[in-house]
Amino acid sequence: MTGQHKGLTTMISQSGPQRYISDNEAYDQLPGFMADLKVKTVLFLHGQKSLAAAQPYLPAWPADVDVVDVPFGGECSYEEIARVRAIADENDVDMVIGLGGGKVLDTAKSVTTGTHRYLVLIPTLASNCSPWSAISVHYKESGEHVDHEIYLETANLMLLNPKVILNSPIEYFVAGIGDTLAKFYESELIFKQLPEDQYTVALTISQQMANNCKDVLLKNAIGAVEDMKAGKLTPRWRQVAETVTVMAGTVGGWGDDYGRASGAHAIHDALTIFPETAPHLHGAKVAYGILVLLAIEGQEDDIKDLLPFYRALGLPTNLAEVDLGHASEADIEKVAEAAADPSTQMHFVPTEKPVTAAVVREAIATVEQVSAKVAI
Known part of the structure; x- marks a missing residue:
């Protein structure tokens, strides 16, 4: 057998997000989750179409939480990751919330990995397993594949609203x-x-x-x-x-x-x-x-x-x-x-x-x- 499977060596399992909620009211769990973690500043990364689809179901932001709204640039590229990370650093955010498709969520994972920041993933498409995995796939700005990275952390929370995904393309x-x-x-x-x-x-x-x-x-x-x-x-x-x-x-x-x-x-x-x-x-x-x-x-x-x-x-x-x-x-x-x-x-x-x-x-x-x- 070729490849890396000649013998079982050290295997690392990462089963998925620490907490997962799939429900038509799943988003309503977000304010309480933020309060329990004493979150004060959030970076909200999202696609524009995804936000429009999810908006009717999103709860109001807590009054004591500052929200830095960041529209997604379009590709999970190293340039985009660096841009979003700089915004997160500048605003000293406690949590990053990624809302959208796989590239948005992968970017959010890349921004938070190795940091103290909590990560919340809110998929608006059922197009891949990015919401569940500890992997980000990286592309050039042109869309050409570059590489993928496996991270030490999984999301702290994943929220899935079936109604939002049902109405996706x-x-x-x-x-x-x-x-x-x-x-x-x-x-x-x-x-x-x-x-x-x-x-x-x-x-x-x-x-x-x-x-x-x-x-x-x-x-x-x-x-x-x-x-x-x-x-x-x-x-x-x-x-x-x-x-x-x-x-x-x-x-x-x-x-x-x-x-x-x-x-x-x-x-x-x-x-x-x-x-x-x-x-x-x-x-x-x-x-x-x-x-x-x-x-x-x-x-x-x-x-x-x-x-x-x-x-x-x-x-x-x-x-x-x-x-x-x-x-x-x-x-x-x-x-x-x-x-x-x-x-x-x-x-x-x-x-x-x-x-x-x-x-x-x-x-x-x-x-x-x-x-x-x-x-x-």
């Missing part, structure tokens, strides 16, 4: 489904190849949560999307939404490197090199990456099984559907080399031989062929 929900499905496919072989005597309870939880991600989504995701389109807050929709934001986060949280992102995310990161893929959300590109990962592993039957599910949701099944249909051989080689670089998460894929650029290039070609053969 449907494409983010679909992308979240794609991102969450990767939790199973990226960890499946890693868990299968672990000897029984290396399993801990934490790994057992991680594997079970990965299995649950797949089972819940394949059974309920298509129906949940229909519920969301109809504006119906059904138990089925809520289960899928919380699978994306919560259950997905527990896979890597409990399993550490054994449950982290691997090949599918490496493909996503490589795709961000090309500006034409920018309109496609993170989870959509990860979903395409799952197909390439399965091709790397020689699991063509699994690709065929997933294609109808992908097409029902509108997830990309080939290069054309991530706007790289006219990519040259040199472009494909660029994607393959970036994805197979030893510094990427591709090294977590437990194959007999290292995953080289040639292997990735061949896998991309396989996905094109299988996708074309399986009737729409």
Whole structure:
């Protein structure tokens, strides 16, 4: 086995936020939480659209708390992190509240890590597991992927209002489904190849949560999307939404490197090199990456099984559907080399031989062929 999974060494589990509330009145818990912690100054980082969506449900700020309002700059970049951190330092804030999508929340995590400041995360989208995880993914201002960091801390509080997420753009929900499905496919072989005597309870939880991600989504995701389109807050929709934001986060949280992102995310990161893929959300590109990962592993039957599910949701099944249909051989080689670089998460894929650029290039070609053969 290649990669870092030859033997179980020290594994660090970070199960999730210290406190989590999912309820239509979840935001009402915020003033009391701030009072209990004797918070005096808050930096409120938010997207503009996210704030508009959440505003009807947000309680009034406590009269004895100063609030520094900071609109988000658009990317979780090192430049944006430095800007927000400087504002936090200048105002000597006690707490940072991040409200919005994954990039807003990741920025808030990057600002508070290693400091005395409390962190509250309020997701307004079900598009990834950022609200639950201790990870921030960093990008250039252009949107190109840079790296990710795993922090020592998780959020002090996470508040999820299902009504807010139900009314969010449907494409983010679909992308979240794609991102969450990767939790199973990226960890499946890693868990299968672990000897029984290396399993801990934490790994057992991680594997079970990965299995649950797949089972819940394949059974309920298509129906949940229909519920969301109809504006119906059904138990089925809520289960899928919380699978994306919560259950997905527990896979890597409990399993550490054994449950982290691997090949599918490496493909996503490589795709961000090309500006034409920018309109496609993170989870959509990860979903395409799952197909390439399965091709790397020689699991063509699994690709065929997933294609109808992908097409029902509108997830990309080939290069054309991530706007790289006219990519040259040199472009494909660029994607393959970036994805197979030893510094990427591709090294977590437990194959007999290292995953080289040639292997990735061949896998991309396989996905094109299988996708074309399986009737729409």
